[in-house]
Amino acid sequence: MALYEELSEQEIFRRQALDELRSLGIEPYPAAMYPVTHSTADILSDFENMSQNRAEVYIAGRIMARRIMGSASFFELQDEKGKIQVYVKRDDICPGEDKTMYNTVFKKLLDIGDIVGVKGFVFRTNMGEESVHALELTLLAKSIRPLPIVKEKDGKVFDAVTDPELRYRQRYVDLIVNPGVRDVFRKRATIINTMREFFNSKGYLEVETPILQPIPGGAAARPFVT
Structure with missing residues (x-):
């Protein structure tokens, strides 16, 4: 509790969520190797072909926005190449009787900034949005410190x-x-x-020289009084 007193309210909630995830048997540190097959840029550049063939993809990235609804929700996934929308349906990521992964983990314990892996197929929503329909959702890393929301x-x-x-x-x-x-x-x-x-x-040799620094700095600097 002494540690929690030094943290913001959001950081306390996120650490509590991490404890709950671990109690469910989900350990995000360190995450297991995730078999990424495509980046967001790969999908968007060949979207028409991939959507027509319902191409299966494995992508991974950071949750940057979420729209939580009833048995189906959306979130925005960002990787090093860009962003794409992911559609999550409860019965697809929880095909059995146990709906914990959607009702508890996805809706209550995940936050903006968390890194997840998604297995699914490429499709276009009724609103025309280029998206990935998630069939499996894997938590890869829990973000303990909140990100600024842009x-x-x-x-x-x-x-x-x-x-x-x-x-x-x-x-x-x-x-x-x-x-x-x-x-x-x-x-x-x-x-x-x-x-x-x-x-x-061309055979040139690269050397390090001071750049725009007429006075020595670092270990060579002389102490002074302001």
Whole structure:
């Protein structure tokens, strides 16, 4: 209880949910190897063909939004390549008499930020949304700390994470909730790797030198009084 007193209300609830998951025999740390076959980008790029053939897929990613209803619900799954909607029906992920996986685990013990694996097939909903129909749902990691919730509607983003202090000191949060930031880092890495490969092929030697730093820093810095 002393530990819980130092945590936010959401963090306390999430730790309690973790205890309940373990009591049900679900241990998310460390998760077993999950056999991912497709990324969200793979599915969306070949969606028409995959949906017509009801292609079976295994995908994994982070829950970024949920719409909980009765015996059927939706959630948004985000992996390193993008996002896709997942349709979850109680009787599909719980084909037997035991409905614990849907009624308790999915509806009550999972949260935004949790990482899950989904086995299912590709289809389009009645509203025209490109989706994956889940047949199996596996918890891969429980998110103990809540993520900032960024809302998006009609192409407009609301409540975006823009605070420089948060973005630079907690870069992992910035990368999770701001897809544009991930794209910038991905492009930056590609540019640097391409330049490095070019110069390496020409026999150049890469060395580290101070960049825009006329005064020594780190261990070579001299103490001073402000």
